[in-house]
Amino acid sequence: MPTRDDAFNLLKQYNTDALITHGLAVESAMRHFAKKFGEDEEKWGIVGLLHDLDYEQFPDEHCYKTQEIMTPLGYSDEIIRAIMSHAYGMCTDIEPLSPMEKTLYAVDELTGLITACALVRPSKSVMDLEVKSVKKKFKQKSFAAGASREVITKGAEMLDMELGDLIQEVILAMRNNATVLGLDIK
Structure with a gap:
């Protein structure tokens, strides 16, 4: 399996700053939850890091181009399926089923909302x-309008978590990497 460094270099090959930072935010959340659930932090982190690999260059082929790029590089079917499932109901019909897939689905949009709130x-x-600040902004549909409240809510349900608990966990995850994310206190 390719390493985290391999994954990060691949992300940089296909993306510029905003999507690289987003990938790092989702990686932080995925690693946090992997640790919490007793799962493989490296694998979950790579899934988070690469989930939007193709979005900047191939938005109309989102997820499918990622599969095309990652398969010959030796990424497992499990990792590729997890990445494809994060766009369930939007770009793919691959339903998140495993804990890793459900977590990616739940945290992707939420990291964007939390970044905007910060x-x-x-x-x-x-x-x-x-x-409470995130929940207040969550209710303002015009704030960070690209962060789907429906997906975030559905993701919390998939994980059988209260929305506030999911938000808290993702904030904690992002705090662990705040400097890299550019979200540390200035």
Whole structure:
């Protein structure tokens, strides 16, 4: 299996700053949940890192181009299926079934919302961000409108978690990598 460094280099080959940072945010959340669930942090992290590998260059072929790129590089069917399942109901009909797939589905859009919430704070940081602030912005449909509230809610349900608990866990995950994500206190 390709390493995390291989995955990061692949991400940089196909993407620019915004999607690289998003990949790093989702990787942080996936590693956090892998640890919490007693799963393989490296594998879950790679899934998070590469989930939007093809989106910048091939938005109309999202997920399918990723499969085409990753298969000859030795990525497992499990990793590729997890990545494809994160776009369930949007670009693919591959339903998230495993804990890894459900987690990716749940955290992808939420990391974007949390990033947006952090960036509008005076500190521009996730370090002092609270669940109640995210929940307040969650209700404002025009705020970070690209972050699907429906997907976030459905993801929490898939994980059998309360929305507030999911938000809290993803905030904690992103705090662990705040400097790399550009969300540390300035």
